[in-house]
Amino acid sequence: MRSPSADLGQRAGYLARRPAQASQQAWLYLLTVVGAATATVGGALAAVSPNLAFVAVVGMIGASCLALLSSALSLMGLLTIRSLTDASATTPIVAGLNAGAVLGLVVIASAGALVVTRLIEKRQAVRGLMASVVVTGMMVYWFGIGVLHYGMDESLIRELVRAVSIVAVALIAANSDRSVTASRMGTIVVVAALIPAILVVNEAVTHWPEMVGGGLRPRGTMSHPNAAAILFGIAAPVAVWKFAHDGGGKRYLWAAGFFVFAVLLTRSLGGLAQTTVGLLALGALQQGGSRLFRVGVFVAVAAIAYVFIADPLGISRVSELESTTLQIQQGAQDNNSFEWRLVNWSLFLDKWQESRLLGFGLGTTDEIIAPLGHLPHSDPVRFLVETGILGVSLISVGVLLLVNRLVLLAKVGPDGSFAITALAVVCGVGTHMLVTHVSFNTAPVYVLAALLGWLLSRQPEVVPEEDRASQRRAHRLLDATQPQH
Numbered sequence: 001m002r003s004p005s006a007d008l009g010q011r012a013g014y015l016a017r018r019p020a021q022a023s024q025q026a027w028l029y030l031l032t033v034v035g036a037a038t039a040t041v042g043g044a045l046a047a048v049s050p051n052l053a054f055v056a057v058v059g060m061i062g063a064s065c066l067a068l069l070s071s072a073l074s075l076m077g078l079l080t081i082r083s084l085t086d087a088s089a090t091t092p093i094v095a096g097l098n099a100g101a102v103l104g105l106v107v108i109a110s111a112g113a114l115v116v117t118r119l120i121e122k123r124q125a126v127r128g129l130m131a132s133v134v135v136t137g138m139m140v141y142w143f144g145i146g147v148l149h150y151g152m153d154e155s156l157i158r159e160l161v162r163a164v165s166i167v168a169v170a171l172i173a174a175n176s177d178r179s180v181t182a183s184r185m186g187t188i189v190v191v192a193a194l195i196p197a198i199l200v201v202n203e204a205v206t207h208w209p210e211m212v213g214g215g216l217r218p219r220g221t222m223s224h225p226n227a228a229a230i231l232f233g234i235a236a237p238v239a240v241w242k243f244a245h246d247g248g249g250k251r252y253l254w255a256a257g258f259f260v261f262a263v264l265l266t267r268s269l270g271g272l273a274q275t276t277v278g279l280l281a282l283g284a285l286q287q288g289g290s291r292l293f294r295v296g297v298f299v300a301v302a303a304i305a306y307v308f309i310a311d312p313l314g315i316s317r318v319s320e321l322e323s324t325t326l327q328i329q330q331g332a333q334d335n336n337s338f339e340w341r342l343v344n345w346s347l348f349l350d351k352w353q354e355s356r357l358l359g360f361g362l363g364t365t366d367e368i369i370a371p372l373g374h375l376p377h378s379d380p381v382r383f384l385v386e387t388g389i390l391g392v393s394l395i396s397v398g399v400l401l402l403v404n405r406l407v408l409l410a411k412v413g414p415d416g417s418f419a420i421t422a423l424a425v426v427c428g429v430g431t432h433m434l435v436t437h438v439s440f441n442t443a444p445v446y447v448l449a450a451l452l453g454w455l456l457s458r459q460p461e462v463v464p465e466e467d468r469a470s471q472r473r474a475h476r477l478l479d480a481t482q483p484q485h
Helices: 004-048 049-068 071-084 097-122 129-150 154-174 182-206 208-212 225-244 250-267 269-285 292-310 310-320 330-332 335-350 379-412 416-434 444-456 466-482
Strands: 093-096
Touching: 071 097, 071 154, 071 182, 071 444, 093 097, 097 154, 129 154, 129 379, 129 444, 154 444, 182 208, 182 225, 182 250, 182 416, 182 444, 225 250, 225 269, 225 416, 225 444, 250 269, 269 292, 269 416, 335 379, 379 444, 416 444
Parallel strands: none
Antiparallel strands: none
């Protein structure tokens, strides 16, 4: 006769094995479906175009790597590869999609596989799923508005894929495994920007006469010098945090200085403003740092501004502001960069008057609506033209919720100093968005999405009610035992 304890032990073992068996079955079903679909679709594509079949196979392999490897390796690989291939992202590949859009499809497929697997396993919830669905739904809605205005244009499809892939990056980061900590996320951001920064500095040094003459703005592997400046402006405050609060050592302080130097070489006024505001916000908001840390940050920012102004080409960019007239004239666009922006914004806003409430649709300011043959060079202008007053209102609410969440995590989160650093990064990027279409620069936005997606999935540390009650009792007891005077 078997003892009750033996039966209980056997049942406990069975219950412990059941989640593992369910997980194995889920992966088996998923791989079977994916394998069958890949074989069918691959055969059809091969009959139409071998190049198309090759792209599909590479995409499936990439999606599998992102879904199955450790989150730290996956994110670092994805962000680094996207930064190193940003300059070639516009290369046409297939069906009107460029290289960046194909990579975006791989990222979307990876996020989809992650969500489906977790829903089948039922072992843990998908963090950020509802927010991702809402944001994606808004993107699809305004894509539909663009289609109603201009038909199924290829530029609209590419922008939808790119925008949804940004949400997918945030979703993948939000559901990272334990291999991603605040320390490792900071390292991932720094590594993703380090190689492009090295290549920007190398390009400037090897073409120094051209740099001094003002005929070169190095960009390295990035699509534009402004894109490079955005990326380095995100990485610099994170590198400072690694040095001051994460025990990363002086190498991260050197990395922060290197990023700042690379920003200066890009000659981007918006990038300079982003980096300056980000570092100032970091010094002002960071509570864990000493007074020496704050003074050091402010001195560094003052030195950055001085170096930029002392540089001949830098002061020439600043002098553009002095020679700019606020009177919008069509012929003023050739005077300097800032006047060109003013004319461009004025023409975009004139177009917006034709559809104030809903705008013209997602991605329409890329190629379809381009009064001067160029992008809007301002995200507020872009969002207003593409999504109208309604879209800008929803975006504003989203930004307020984001800032509120970061402030909450900074106060009671498990990684308070890292949340403050992310808030400083958002302040810097928000400044740059006023004068540049930051949202169109995919590589740095991927890095920002991964950083915020992982951080926003963190839960505030809430003291249980029992602990709060015991703390109150302890305080009352302590007060009662104090000598009376």
